[in-house]
Amino acid sequence: MSAIAPPEPPLAVAGLRKSYGGQTVVAGIGFAVPAGTCFGLLGPNGAGKTTTLRCCLGLTAPDAGEIRLGGRAIPAEAGTARQRVGVVPQFDNLDPDFTVAENLLVYGRYFGLGDAAIRARIPALLEFAGLAGKEKARIQSLSGGMKRRLTLARALVNDPDIVFLDEPTTGLDPQARHLIWERLKRLTAQGKTLILTTHFMDEAERLCDRLAVLDHGTLVVEGAPRALIAAHIEPQVVELFGDGAAAWAQAHRALGERLEVAGETAFFYCRDVAPLLAALAADADAGRHYVHRAANLEDVFLKLTGRELRD
Amino acid sequence: MSDPRSRPYALPRPGLRWLPVWRRNFLVWRKLAIPSVLGNLADPLIYMLGLGYGLGGMLPQVSGVSYVAFLAAGTVVASTMNAATFEALYSAFSRMHVQKTWEAILNTPLSLDHVLTAELVWAASKSLLSGLAILLVVAALGLTASPLALWVIPVIFLTGLCFAAMGLIVCALAPSYDFFMYYFTLFITPMLLLSGVFFPADQLPALVQTLAGGLPLAHAVQLARPLLLGEVPANAVTHVATLLAITAVAFYIACVLTRRRLLK
Numbered sequence: 210m211s212a213i214a215p216p217e218p219p220l221a222v223a224g225l226r227k228s229y230g231g232q233t234v235v236a237g238i239g240f241a242v243p244a245g246t247c248f249g250l251l252g253p254n255g256a257g258k259t260t261t262l263r264c265c266l267g268l269t270a271p272d273a274g275e276i277r278l279g280g281r282a283i284p285a286e287a288g289t290a291r292q293r294v295g296v297v298p299q300f301d302n303l304d305p306d307f308t309v310a311e312n313l314l315v316y317g318r319y320f321g322l323g324d325a326a327i328r329a330r331i332p333a334l335l336e337f338a339g340l341a342g343k344e345k346a347r348i349q350s351l352s353g354g355m356k357r358r359l360t361l362a363r364a365l366v367n368d369p370d371i372v373f374l375d376e377p378t379t380g381l382d383p384q385a386r387h388l389i390w391e392r393l394k395r396l397t398a399q400g401k402t403l404i405l406t407t408h409f410m411d412e413a414e415r416l417c418d419r420l421a422v423l424d425h426g427t428l429v430v431e432g433a434p435r436a437l438i439a440a441h442i443e444p445q446v447v448e449l450f451g452d453g454a455a456a457w458a459q460a461h462r463a464l465g466e467r468l469e470v471a472g473e474t475a476f477f478y479c480r481d482v483a484p485l486l487a488a489l490a491a492d493a494d495a496g497r498h499y500v501h502r503a504a505n506l507e508d509v510f511l512k513l514t515g516r517e518l519r520d
Numbered sequence: 521m522s523d524p525r526s527r528p529y530a531l532p533r534p535g536l537r538w539l540p541v542w543r544r545n546f547l548v549w550r551k552l553a554i555p556s557v558l559g560n561l562a563d564p565l566i567y568m569l570g571l572g573y574g575l576g577g578m579l580p581q582v583s584g585v586s587y588v589a590f591l592a593a594g595t596v597v598a599s600t601m602n603a604a605t606f607e608a609l610y611s612a613f614s615r616m617h618v619q620k621t622w623e624a625i626l627n628t629p630l631s632l633d634h635v636l637t638a639e640l641v642w643a644a645s646k647s648l649l650s651g652l653a654i655l656l657v658v659a660a661l662g663l664t665a666s667p668l669a670l671w672v673i674p675v676i677f678l679t680g681l682c683f684a685a686m687g688l689i690v691c692a693l694a695p696s697y698d699f700f701m702y703y704f705t706l707f708i709t710p711m712l713l714l715s716g717v718f719f720p721a722d723q724l725p726a727l728v729q730t731l732a733g734g735l736p737l738a739h740a741v742q743l744a745r746p747l748l749l750g751e752v753p754a755n756a757v758t759h760v761a762t763l764l765a766i767t768a769v770a771f772y773i774a775c776v777l778t779r780r781r782l783l784k
């Protein structure tokens with residue numbers, strides 16, 4: 210038996226349940242996030258991600274289950290726990306009447322920080338967010354990407370140990386997304402723990418050390434992105450599209466381990482693609498095109514949660 | 521334990537951490553202070569001077585004083601009521617529902633009780649400025665000379681707290697800005713006419729008088745008017761206690777309703 214107990218994870222959830230008006234939104238999920246890692250919560254709209262985040266922050270009391278955040282019981286000690294937590298909400302709620310610096314100053318005060326201490330942090334926070342020299346800029350004059358980065362800087366004003374990010378790059382252009390990704394990598398390198406929700410599978414694959422896929426309030430699968438891909442999906446994918454793609458695919462379905470057809474696009478999931486590629490070359494058609502690629506997290510996600518649209 | 525959802529009916533436990541939220545509202549106000557004060561001052565002054573001297577010129581004395589001196593106290597508390605009500609309805613609703621300012625604050629160590637306490641005190645603070653501005657004009661016009669008039673200042677603040685607390689209930693229930701029209705039409709405007717602001721309440725039919733006597737604005741008028749005229753108000757303790765009680769009950773209801781709305 211070890212003399213030293215392992216350190217408590219920054220966030221641990223067990224048996225979490227929540228329903229609204231008889232409709233179950235979270236149906237008994239549990240996970241733990243090790244310190245200094247990025248944990249992803251993925252799932253289609255309505256899967257229960259936002260409710261889970263709200264429960265973790267103590268903004269919604271669960272019907273059942275246990276949550277510990279930063280060593281504190283949630284929701285009983287939520288205020289104390291949030292002292293060491295930063296939040297980037299899904300929708301920007303910066304103060305439109307304030308300048309960039311005033312937004313950080315006013316927000317820092319909510320954590321009980323003194324004005325001098327906050328002002329001393331502002332240049333470094335803006336530097337981190339790629340907003341150096343923008344102290345006096347008004348919020349209305351900022352682009353969507355700049356607002357998002359300021360929201361990230363605001364979430365760091367109390368130098369938190371744990372940062373929650375609810376779809377941090379939704380609506381951003383590729384340049385802005387890459388900058389946010391790079392900054393989030395820096396945060397985990399500094400030892401901070403990140404909990405992230407996203408609809409972008411490339412983002413989750415790139416950033417998350419571990420992730421959980423939620424669907425209909427239950428945890429479908431949890432693990433490291435590469436491990437999930439290896440465990441749940443054939444390694445190679447051939448996407449076939451164009452004239453008669455679906456019909457051709459149905460006629461040749463034996464060439465892949467698994468075939469999925471969505472509209473006029475067919476997805477072959479294969480361990481060995483050589484026979485399929487040979488058949489495609491032999492039966493070339495100018496109107497039919499294909500892409501051969503490695504399986505990715507999106508394939509896993511679609512396999513586990515299905516292709517039907519969610520509200 | 522301070523679990524907000526499993527105990528939605530718990531008494532508010534504000535502590536002192538609400539102060540940064542009050543300071544946030546103050547910082548916004550400071551940027552718009554001059555138009556805000558002018559706006560709060562112009563409207564009631566036009567009524568007071570127009571009605572007071574215009575209508576008052578045709579009237580004999582009202583309750584033993586000139587009509588404009590009678591109207592002064594009513595104008596002070598009515599403009600306090602309006603300022604507190606507007607802040608707790610439109611401005612608080614903007615911060616809660618449109619700008620999501622409260623949502624941002626709830627992600628910090630602060631709780632909804634802190635936010636609501638700050639909004640209550642802030643709306644009362646802003647209405648204090650409105651009431652004070654009218655009070656200064658009243659003093660400058662020589663409509664009050666007694667040092668007792670200084671006691672109107674806490675009366676203004678208490679009136680502001682009372683109407684802010686009631687306004688926060690309406691804010692918690694509002695689906696949109698349009699909803700506030702009901703509150704003004706069904707509650708604020710009748711109260712303005714029944715509370716002895718423009719004419720002595722004893723002009724009303726006996727039954728209406730009895731009912732109107734319980735209105736918060738009526739209590740505020742019955743405190744402010746004698747004080748401005750240099751007299752100690754009759755039943756002052758009852759009036760103060762009633763305003764405090766309405767504030768406490770209304771604020772409690774506002775807390776419960778807002779928790780149910782936001783901490784689902």
